Amino acid sequence: MSRMELYSPEGLRIDGRRWNELRRFESRINTHPNSCDGSSYVEQGNTKVICMVQGPMEPSSRSQADSAGATIEVNLSVASFSTFERKKRSKSEKRMVEMKATLERTFQQSVMCHLYPRTLISIDIHVLAQDGGLLASMANAVTLALIDAGVAMYDYVSCISVGLHDQTPLLDLNGLEEQDISTLTIGVIGKTEKLALLMLEDKMPLDHLESTLGIAIAATHRIRDLMDDEVRKHGNLRSSKLAKN
Amino acid sequence: MSRSVDVSTNERAYFIEGLKAGIRLNGRRFDEIRYPHNIHLSKEEYGYVELEWGKNKISVRVSSYIRKPFEDRPFEGIFNINCEINSMASAKFENGKNSDEEVLISRIIEKSIRRSNSLDLESLCIIAGEKVWNITVDLNFLNYDGNFIDIGCFGVMLALQHFKKPDISIINGGEDIIVHDINEREPQPLSILHVPVCLTYCFYNITNQQEVNIKGESTSDDIYLLDCDYKEDLLKSGSIIITLNKNREIIQLSKNGGIPIDASLLVDLALGSIKVVDELTDLMKKLIKDHEQQRFDELNLKLLQVGADR
Amino acid sequence: MSIILPGDKFPVSRNHDESIDITLGPGLYKSVNSDTILPVQAGIFQSKPIKKQQQLYYIDSNSRRYIPQTNDYVIGTIVGVVGGESYKVSLQDFSSCVLLSMMAFPNATKKNRPNLQIGQIVYARVSNAGNEIETELECIDPTTGKDGGFGLLDESGYLFSITNLNFTRELLFNSESPVLQKLSTRCKFEIAIGINGKIWIKCGDGLVINKSDVDMDIDESSTNNKNSTTNISSKKDILVTLAAVKYLTACQHKSPDQIDTVLTQSFINI
Numbered sequence: 001m002s003r004m005e006l007y008s009p010e011g012l013r014i015d016g017r018r019w020n021e022l023r024r025f026e027s028r029i030n031t032h033p034n035s036c037d038g039s040s041y042v043e044q045g046n047t048k049v050i051c052m053v054q055g056p057m058e059p060s061s062r063s064q065a066d067s068a069g070a071t072i073e074v075n076l077s078v079a080s081f082s083t084f085e086r087k088k089r090s091k092s093e094k095r096m097v098e099m100k101a102t103l104e105r106t107f108q109q110s111v112m113c114h115l116y117p118r119t120l121i122s123i124d125i126h127v128l129a130q131d132g133g134l135l136a137s138m139a140n141a142v143t144l145a146l147i148d149a150g151v152a153m154y155d156y157v158s159c160i161s162v163g164l165h166d167q168t169p170l171l172d173l174n175g176l177e178e179q180d181i182s183t184l185t186i187g188v189i190g191k192t193e194k195l196a197l198l199m200l201e202d203k204m205p206l207d208h209l210e211s212t213l214g215i216a217i218a219a220t221h222r223i224r225d226l227m228d229d230e231v232r233k234h235g236n237l238r239s240s241k242l243a244k245n
Numbered sequence: 246m247s248r249s250v251d252v253s254t255n256e257r258a259y260f261i262e263g264l265k266a267g268i269r270l271n272g273r274r275f276d277e278i279r280y281p282h283n284i285h286l287s288k289e290e291y292g293y294v295e296l297e298w299g300k301n302k303i304s305v306r307v308s309s310y311i312r313k314p315f316e317d318r319p320f321e322g323i324f325n326i327n328c329e330i331n332s333m334a335s336a337k338f339e340n341g342k343n344s345d346e347e348v349l350i351s352r353i354i355e356k357s358i359r360r361s362n363s364l365d366l367e368s369l370c371i372i373a374g375e376k377v378w379n380i381t382v383d384l385n386f387l388n389y390d391g392n393f394i395d396i397g398c399f400g401v402m403l404a405l406q407h408f409k410k411p412d413i414s415i416i417n418g419g420e421d422i423i424v425h426d427i428n429e430r431e432p433q434p435l436s437i438l439h440v441p442v443c444l445t446y447c448f449y450n451i452t453n454q455q456e457v458n459i460k461g462e463s464t465s466d467d468i469y470l471l472d473c474d475y476k477e478d479l480l481k482s483g484s485i486i487i488t489l490n491k492n493r494e495i496i497q498l499s500k501n502g503g504i505p506i507d508a509s510l511l512v513d514l515a516l517g518s519i520k521v522v523d524e525l526t527d528l529m530k531k532l533i534k535d536h537e538q539q540r541f542d543e544l545n546l547k548l549l550q551v552g553a554d555r
Numbered sequence: 556m557s558i559i560l561p562g563d564k565f566p567v568s569r570n571h572d573e574s575i576d577i578t579l580g581p582g583l584y585k586s587v588n589s590d591t592i593l594p595v596q597a598g599i600f601q602s603k604p605i606k607k608q609q610q611l612y613y614i615d616s617n618s619r620r621y622i623p624q625t626n627d628y629v630i631g632t633i634v635g636v637v638g639g640e641s642y643k644v645s646l647q648d649f650s651s652c653v654l655l656s657m658m659a660f661p662n663a664t665k666k667n668r669p670n671l672q673i674g675q676i677v678y679a680r681v682s683n684a685g686n687e688i689e690t691e692l693e694c695i696d697p698t699t700g701k702d703g704g705f706g707l708l709d710e711s712g713y714l715f716s717i718t719n720l721n722f723t724r725e726l727l728f729n730s731e732s733p734v735l736q737k738l739s740t741r742c743k744f745e746i747a748i749g750i751n752g753k754i755w756i757k758c759g760d761g762l763v764i765n766k767s768d769v770d771m772d773i774d775e776s777s778t779n780n781k782n783s784t785t786n787i788s789s790k791k792d793i794l795v796t797l798a799a800v801k802y803l804t805a806c807q808h809k810s811p812d813q814i815d816t817v818l819t820q821s822f823i824n825i
Contacts, residue, residue, distance in 0.1 A: 067635075094352045101345040105502020109483075184498070194505035198485065200498035203361060206519070209495060210512045217508060250648045253632045254674035255714040255755070259793065262762055266790040270797060336649040 006177055007165045015045075015174055022160075022172045022219060023133075027140070027230045029148040036124075038149025042141040045174055046131035051141035053149040056119035064120050069113030071120050074103045074142075078127040099135055106187060106197045107142060112152040121151060131175040133161040135185050139197060140223060147231055155190030158224040159197060162186070162216040164204050169212045171219050184212060188220040250337065252479050260480055261451050264468050271474055278444075278472035278521060281399060281528070286536045288543075291432060292408030296400055299474060300390035303397060305404035306383045311424070314370070314377040322369020322377040326355045326401060328384045335389035335475075353499060354384070354397045357441045357488040361496040364405060365436040372419060378410060380435070391474040394486055398443035399525060406533045409434050439490045440529060441497075442522045446514055447473040447481035450504050467506070469514065471521070487515055489522045559600040559614055565592040566600060567612065578605065580613025581624075598721075617721040621647045621751040623684040628727065630708065630749030631655070631692065632676050642671060644679075644692060646751045648716075655679060659693035661702045669694075669707075676708045676755065678747050708747055711761030715800050717752045722807035724750050734806050737814055741822055742795050758799050759792035791825075798822045 007013055017023070023045030031050070032039035038053035056070050064071045076096055078089045089096065103123070111121070123145065125138050136159035143157045163173045163181040173183055182204045187197030204212065263270055273279070279299035287293035292307030314321060328351030331340045338347060358364070369378040382401050386393060409432035412425045449468045470477060473484075483503020488496040495515060500506070541547070557566065565583070579585060582596035594600075598616030605611045623629070623646065631644035634652060642655040655677065660669045671677065679692040696703025708714070717723050725732055727748045738744065747755040802821035809817055 094348055094355075097343075097345060097348045098352045101349060102499075102501045104345075109502055109504060189505050192505075193508040195500065195508055195511060196505040197502075198498055198500035198506075198511070200495060201356060201360065203494045203496050206489065206493040206495055206515055209515055213508050213512065251632050251634045251645050252674070253676045253714050254672070255676055255708070255710050255712060257674065258710045258764060259713045259762055259796075262764065262789070263793055263797075266793060268790070268793060268797070272797070272801075 006180060007168060007170065013170060014176055019168050019170050020215060022222065023174065025223065025226050027144055027227055029144050029231060029234050036149075038145045038147070038151070040141050040144035040148060042137050042144065044133055044137045044140070044172065046129055047133055047137045048128040049134075049137045049141045050126040050128060051138070051145040052124045052126075053121065053142075053145040053151070054124075055121040055149070056116040056151065057122075059118075059120035065118040067117050070111065070116035072104050072108050072111065072113070072123065073120060074100045074107075074123045074125065076100050076103075076125050076127070076138075078130070082127050082130045099138070102135070102197065102199065103139060103142060106139065106157065107146070110153055110155075110157050110189060110196055111146065112154065115152050121146075121149075132173045132178040132183075133185070135159070135197075135199065136161045136187075139187050140227065144227055144231070148234075155192075156224045156227055157187050157189055157196055158220040158227060159185065159187040160216055160219040160223055162212055162219065164208055164212055167208065169208070169215045171215060184216065186213070186216050186220065188217055188224075191221050191224060193217055250479055252476075256476065257480060260477070261449070264449060264451055269470065270476065273472075275468065276471045276517065276521075278395070279474075281396070284403075284532060286403075286407050286532065288540065291410075291427075292404055294400060294404040294407055296396075296403070297388075298392075298396040298399070299472075300388055301386075301392065301396045302388040303400045304385045304387060305400040306385075307380065307404050307408040308383070309378050309380050309408075309410045311371065311376050311422075312379045314374065318366075319374035320370050321366040323379040324359055324364050324366060324369070324382075325380070326351070326359055326382045326384065328354060328386075328397065330386050330393070333388075334386040334393075338389070349501060350393050350397065351384075353394050353443065353486055353488075353497065354401065356497045356499075357398050357443050358401055358405075361439070361441055361488075363402070363437060363439050363441055363490075365438050368436040371413060371422060372415065376422060380408075380410075389475065391476075391478040392445050392472050395443045395445050395472060398441060398488070399529070402437075402440050402442075403529050403532065405435055405437060406440075406529060407536070439492060439494070440526050441488050441490050442525045443486060443488045443497075444471060444518050444521060445473065445484055445486045446471055447477060448483040448485070448504055448506060449480070450482045467504070467510070469510075485511070485514070487518055489515070489518055491523060491526045493519065557600050558598070559594045560597045561593075561595050563594050565594060567602070574608060576609045578609060578611045580611055582614025582616055583612060615721060615724075617719055619718055619720060619752075621650065621720060623653060623681045623690040623751075625681055625684045627681040627684075627750055628678070628748070629681060629692065629751040630676055630678055630714070630747060630753035630755055631751070632714075633671050633673055635673060641691075644677070646749075646753075653681075653690040653692055655692040655694065659691075659695055660706070661695050661700065671707065676714055676753075678705050678708055678749065678755070680705060708755045710764065712745065712747075712755045712757030713762070713796050713800060714753060714755050715804065717754060717804065717807055719807045720750065720752050723748055723752055723754065726754075726803075733811055733814055734803070737818055738799060738802060741818065742799065744796075744799060754803065756796060756799055756803070758795040760788070761792055761796060763789045763792075794825055795822075798825055 011018055026043040028041040030039060031041045032052055036052040036054050040051050042049050059065050080086055080088045123142055139157055139159035146153060161173050161183050163170045163177060163183050165181050182202030184200045186195055189196050260270055281296050281298045283297040285295040295304045330338050330347045332338050371377055384397055384401055411427055411432050412430040414423045416423060446469045451468055485500040487498055490496060582598060584593050584595045594614060596614050596616040598614040601613055601615050603611045629646055631646045633642050634645045635643040637643050640657060643652045644655045645652050657668045663669060677694055679694045682693040683691040694705040727750055742758045744756055744758040798821045802818055805817045806814060
């Protein structure tokens with residue numbers, strides 16, 4: 001495989017970013033007000049994800065009713081046109097099952113599930129385009145959709161991927177970078193340093209872990225602010241429609 | 246029949262109070278692992294290992310055959326890990342049905358070993374684009390006592406180092422090959438680039454004040470245990486799997502849900518794991534070396550050696 | 556004492572003494588049509604006179620799965636409530652649950668119900684076990700109407716499982732069994748044995764949960780000193796209890812003359 005120059009000596013990456021720059025982050029909430037209780041759309045660079053939340057509602061099967069708290073169910077569907085090469089992806093692929101289980105377990109903890117006993121919160125995620133940082137974008141979309149649905153959460157769960165090129169951490173990898181260097185995806189709760197989600201694939205020297213985590217946590221706080229802005233903008237829009245009293 | 250296990254409040258209370266007083270119910274220290282024992286490296290064949298780890302028991306078999314490589318990777322051999330978890334190990338696993346937990350176990354073992362390139366795939370190439378070795382590892386779990394991931398990873402790595410593939414000659418200017426019988430020519434070991442070791446830490450929030458933890462106020466109340474057994478695994482409130490090798494590289498990290506952990510704690514854990522990783526890697530090395538020596542002595546291979554030892 | 560297997564002949568010939576009545580216990584089956592008695596389980600053949608002119612025969616087999624029989628004493632974990640009338644109780648992992656009616660407690664009425672939480676454990680008697688109905692337990696002595704030792708087993712004791720069910724039967728029914736007597740030389744203990752393979756044991760005072768632990772964050776400084784003193788005695792009791800558990804668990808695979816070494820090994824650090 002031809003070795004692309006991922007990080008030039010001048011400090012520029014293949015898409016022209018510096019090491020500590022995020023990609024364009026766009027988000028919308030309440031995109032599907034009629035079909036579900038909460039919805040969101042997240043674009044991180046060229047990765048595009050739609051998320052829809054139904055619930056808390058009565059589960060269809062009794063096995064999902066947990067008297068201690070809500071059950072969270074994630075359904076992932078990755079569109080076959082989401083990658084450059086058209087490819088049909090099955091839901092039972094191990095990578096998909098792993099991402100689904102990771103998201104379910106992360107949000108089981110971040111949502112105040114004990115407030116909704118014997119209910120089901122069903123989360124549908126549609127991936128329209130993928131270009132790196134898929135898990136991060138999905139988690140961000142789920143957070144926004146859950147907020148839109150009015151489900152009680154402790155705080156935002158904001159996610160970002162970060163890679164390590166030689167000695168330099170590179171923030172928010174795109175698809176080309178992700179293929180070549182190791183990727184760490186983390187999810188942080190609110191503005192703390194608590195990791196709710198953590199996934200590293202491929203090698204990373206132990207001594208660089210701390211610095212990589214540091215930059216990633218700072219980035220998640222930035223993502224949190226960007227999501228917060230969007231939610232507040234939407235909130236203001238709604239409150240301006242209310243009659244003044 | 247219910248697949249879930251119900252833990253009584255008595256067991257939970259003893260466990261939590263024990264942790265507060267610094268005791269694990271199984272008598273180990275918090276960062277102490279159960280070391281593998283009853284390790285059986287097959288003498289008759291290459292690449293078969295059985296071992297126990299606590300009450301866990303696994304068998305690993307490595308097998309190989311020659312096939313055509315994938316078209317997009319003509320220079321690379323093919324390596325697969327096949328995890329088999331069924332109700333032989335514990336009634337909590339259902340036959341023929343992969344639960345999320347089972348998928349995660351096999352996925353993490355695969356990520357740690359296969360995706361980290363611990364096996365040099367290019368060395369498995371015989372004739373580019375035509376013939377490569379296909380190496381398959383079958384991992385069977387025979388008994389369950391918590392922490393399948395660590396033991397599975399250890400077993401697979403041990404078996405890969407134990408395995409030898411038949412020697413090959415290329416004839417007719419790269420047209421054909423001869424596969425030499427293992428009795429005719431000494432078979433070749435696999436080329437292993439590094440030895441990953443998985444370590445699973447389980448987290449316990451002993452104050453039962455989840456809100457405090459999630460809001461990120463206090464961290465001193467969290468207790469983490471290395472290599473949990475069956476009961477500890479049932480009571481855990483979160484876990485993290487770290488895969489490292491002796492070169493101080495993190496190969497894989499994953500935390501699937503559970504209570505959030507502090508970033509600084511993660512760094513501490515990773516640094517603290519190095520010691521255990523070294524021990525386990527050395528243990529594997531020693532086992533293989535002793536085994537080789539034994540085989541050498543038994544077959545009296547010294548007779549075949551020519552030239553002086555340097 | 557002899558080992559008997561399914562397919563063997565029933566070892567007692569019945570012809571020579573017609574005056575003795577025979578009672579068949581577990582493991583033996585009398586076929587309906589003929590008069591022959593067949594062993595249907597593998598185990599040790601036991602015979603005991605129970606009354607004058609009456610002889611009991613049974614096979615003491617070692618099973619791992621517990622099948623409820625009426626009048627068994629069991630320990631169960633509450634796992635849920637069914638229809639607001641009964642508790643759902645688990646007797647063994649990976650088995651179907653049984654029912655414990657809320658009325659089956661001493662002095663229970665429609666208004667005065669027992670208050671058991673999910674996860675708590677009870678000592679109970681199997682009151683009704685059959686093939687066609689769900690098995691039921693009760694926490695009441697039917698002859699007196701009092702608790703008779705049944706009921707909630709509190710959190711000061713530890714619950715653990717024994718895989719060999721014949722070992723729990725041995726502990727419960729064999730008053731000459733040396734296992735518990737030997738244990739009593741090492742520590743003071745309270746024990747409840749369920750023949751479904753569950754044992755509740757508490758050595759010394761067992762586990763003491765002081766309430767101050769729970770709200771430690773409120774006034775940490777004032778309660779801290781008190782905690783450290785109570786914890787030392789409690790820690791010792793926890794260690795002793797765990798050692799006893801280790802001892803009992805190990806004993807199920809040992810012969811009587813090995814018990815002493817097992818005891819010393821288990822209590823090595825105490």
